[in-house]
Amino acid sequence: MQVDFYQLTLRPLERALPQIAEKVLAGGTRLLVVAADARQRAALDRMLWTYAPESFLPHGQAGGGDEAAQPVLIAEHPVAANGATMIALVDGEWRDAALGFDRAFHFFDDGSIAAARDAWKALAEREGVERRYWKQTERGWEQAA
Template sequence: MPALFYHVTQSPIEVVVTNLLTRALGQGWRVELRGQDPARMDWFDQKLWLGAEEDFLPHGMAGGPHDDLQPVLLTTAPQSQGRQAVMTLEGAPVTPEEVAALERVWILFDGRSEPAVQVARDQWRALTGAGVQAQYWAEEDGRWQKKAEK
């Protein structure tokens, strides 16, 4: 499977994360949600607790006694063993080996932040340079449009 780059420009990032996680859990996948900043991952933890009861996404923060049982594991360090998918946020790293071993890898980045866009470009070059297939999706008019594939 290719690495899927999502250029988030219109929706709040937590909405995109929630939508993708809901679909992944519907596929029966266990997902690692990987960021770089522990405080930001705490923020995502709180966002995933909000909403209607029927929309609840079962998840936990890495470092607990039941990490292996969490359908969605929020972390700042790779923990993807036993998971089918990884979603990275805000420049969190992902390796070509991870992409090859997983069902799905999403790389989400804030299109309103030039540093975030630059990090995503660097990740695209590094992954495709290592032979990883990649797709670039941009948010336009409330829909996701595939803009590039390599």
């Protein structure tokens, strides 16, 4: 199980998440996007339709019907109603349920850096968990740990 920590410093989640989602879908897998706040989920739903004029990222929200058919599903809880094997935690909050997926993307900003550090340390003690830390640079994402 792999957990990728993405610290948002130069670009916001609205620019980083679509890149990850596109790569997940290109690899033939599905993604669950988790955020506790309903307003954030609604904003992500709108953003995934409009983030780039030339792009289309098929997705839906949990509770909207046809969850099982959604390649990308936005949800409040880490329950993969779409059969996702990868999860993106986008509100800065780590959830141990993410360890039930093949891969987790944990996005956090300066406001949630202390919690991300705690999660990083706690995951170091878990057997079978590979952690990676990605930082933003002017050239894009670079693996730092």
